[in-house]
Amino acid sequence: MKKHIYIIANFLAIFALTSCESELNQIPLSQGTTENFYSTANDFIQARNATYSYAFHGANEYGYANRILNLSEVRSDNFYATTQASRNWEGINNFTTALSTNPLIKEAYLSNYNAIYKANQLLEKLESNGSVITSETDRTTMKAEASFLRAFCYFDLIRWFGKVPLIKNTLTAGEVAKIGRTPITEIYDLILSDLLFAVNNLPPSYDNANFGRVTKYGAKGLLAQVYMTRSSPDYGIDGAMLGLNEWDKAYQQLNDIKTSNLFVFDTNYANIFKTEGNANKENVLVIPYTQNTGNGVGGNFQIELGYQPYFASLNLSDQGSLEYKPISTSFLAMFDTNDSRRAVTLAESYTVASGTYKGTYTSNPLVKKYIDASRYGNGRTDWGVDFIVIRYTDVLLLMAECTLHGGGGTQADVDDIVNDIRERGGLARDAVNVNLDRLFNERRMEFFGEGTRWFDLIRSGNAVTIMNNWKTSEDTSDKLGTIDKNSLLYPLPLSEFLAAPGLYTQNPGYDN
Template identity: 70%
Template structure:
């Protein structure tokens, strides 16, 4: 399946559209170059595609998929990712307080602001030139809606990781940017919700295969639903993205609209969800596409993040970079019944390497849900495997969460959703009076290695207690710090703190 919408973005010369600078005050672009570029509808399409590319694929090695695997999955109780060596992910999993220069933390901040900058540029140029450039007003409205969605997507990602962040609703000079302090989360939410509410009416409900990957009306609704859920969740005693606002009914309505659209379906075969791509996969609500081995294509490498070199060698995919194992938590593995198809498909518990450096038999479990040799390209950076940000099963289970908070629906609806998920997994459909704790456990089994677990823990309001109980049970070598409320946010990158001394305060608890 070709993913066309990103190809033009790869062809853009890096003038003006790309910045590899770390400091926020270096992001604004030269006005002269911008003026020369936005002259045709094709220029606007390239600018839109470039915004998608940075928002979803990031700047350089990592993209959104890599980010959630490293900052959510690795941070969570699904993995005991400690190591004797010095690795960036060690500090993430072990809750070090000295990670303000961590590459994963910096990427989350820098890539999102680069994408926000591009979205702001695009919105400004549409306002300035759109009536002259676009002969069809619907094209102008759709492009505006996509830019608003991408800006909202990035700001929501930022506040979930960092809490307060600088709010920039327009392109700025370096001097202007150097005066913007961290904005209260409630004010950032105002822009996020406004952008999504303005975008949704002008987004199409679906796209053809050539445009797969562009955000649809229902992809935007899935984000808005999650925004309301996150705002509704307990504050955890920190200045983060959870505000305790009890807007579960608003979230339920957005998610219910997705269900009522009739465009999506719970896949009957769990394995097929991760192998069937594009419009043919009715689980796809919001998806980041990747294509391998094509000129100007964007190949992915997120499936390598949780991999292990001997496992790759066992399926004849060597030279992944001498990957160390990020050990799967024993408590997590023990949640599964022997017949659970999710574990059978998504976790390799034994494998053999016939020849070469890693020859031997292995019983160290490794996540393999997204590892598909059939979609391997020209190396570890070039996999043609799409990443589902939100799939339809997630929409239904989020609805169930809203229901249990009194947002709509009934207990019978919750039980039916969980039983549908269990039936597909090949385990007894015996859900009766499912509680929130039980629902989160079911989500943990359903969405492992998809980057949702840390966010689930945050929404539960029990992240600190759950993580400390996990540490006590599994951290036999004492490598992991005791988790506290401050651990639920990441630090502002040190490069941003130092760029304009005194402008940003650091999140509490970090060096």
């Protein structure tokens, strides 16, 4: 059910990488071409599917899900992931200023531009040769999908890096090397234009055979997040936050998702992470993965917050999660005694019967909500567990956030949403006059291990204060660097400066 897009996409990705590998490795500082492609309707379908694959699955067995778990979850107050080994995530968590050569930073930058290149190319070919697709509806839908994916990648880029080069067409290396970092407002103009086109031209849903393609409501969910990010305090930095008052615009998009009646608040928290495909009515925007296909369409994001002894306790093969990422004590202390979400989210005691990791582990809790042994395939990159980018509970809580900013709805609506979530977790419906601080605490427990926390901190307007208070209480080993407003952005990769000397200026606070 989930493999329809990505099996075809894998074939085209192999074709693209073997024919244009040197060019793609330098994106955005060079671009490749496929002049003999796009001559049939099936060529366009393969190109569309490859664009999904580049945007969601990335490259080198590393995709959007892995990225957001490292750059958002591990960066936040949810993890105190300092280790004795030199691991890529350690600098992310430690707030070091020497991050411009970090592979996780480079991946976030280059993978997004690879996908943007594919989206630009598809949009251009639809304009010049799209008539080979005889259905005008199919052509328009494909254009909407490419537009969404381009917006998705640019939004991802500006949230991590702030200003980046705006590339709206396929260009030569020489042309790209003249494009500096574009003002955020200009990048937002393209993002909004692309998302509004997608919202107006994507279907509300797909059948099982097309599960994984973005719908009108997936686009509305992302558009709402764009409006909310634009409305967040700017912290005095040149980032994606503009301090605008667009909470009402965000609320409208989210309310459209709610009133579509296509999505359901699942009353069983565990079901959200165990139900696949269209059967999961919490899915608003999802990245599907399928195991046991032999086509490289399985995932591996489970390893990012996992730990090898736990995988061994499930009798799974080596996942490479040799270094334990400690969960912060401040998070572990948040749950009420009877909150059933804790048991779904965390593995806090597990036993390995024999072998290298034999023993019982009671002091190494880890995120297990996405670890489902029944959907494990042939090796560490072959998990068939979908990654939910936006789920319906998130839509409801984002609506509540907009309400508390005056964007629509009532205080009673906010309290009801929080109480529904508490009730699902086995807690009393005792939330009254919920404010933003309480709401963000509820979000922290609800979405732990899903990659939302860093963005939640930024939208709160108190990211620097919260992180420094957390540092004071958590960092007893004094391993964390300075956390200030500059820490809210990552540095551009050093490779981009070396490829075009003098073109870019690095984000403040980082070593180049």
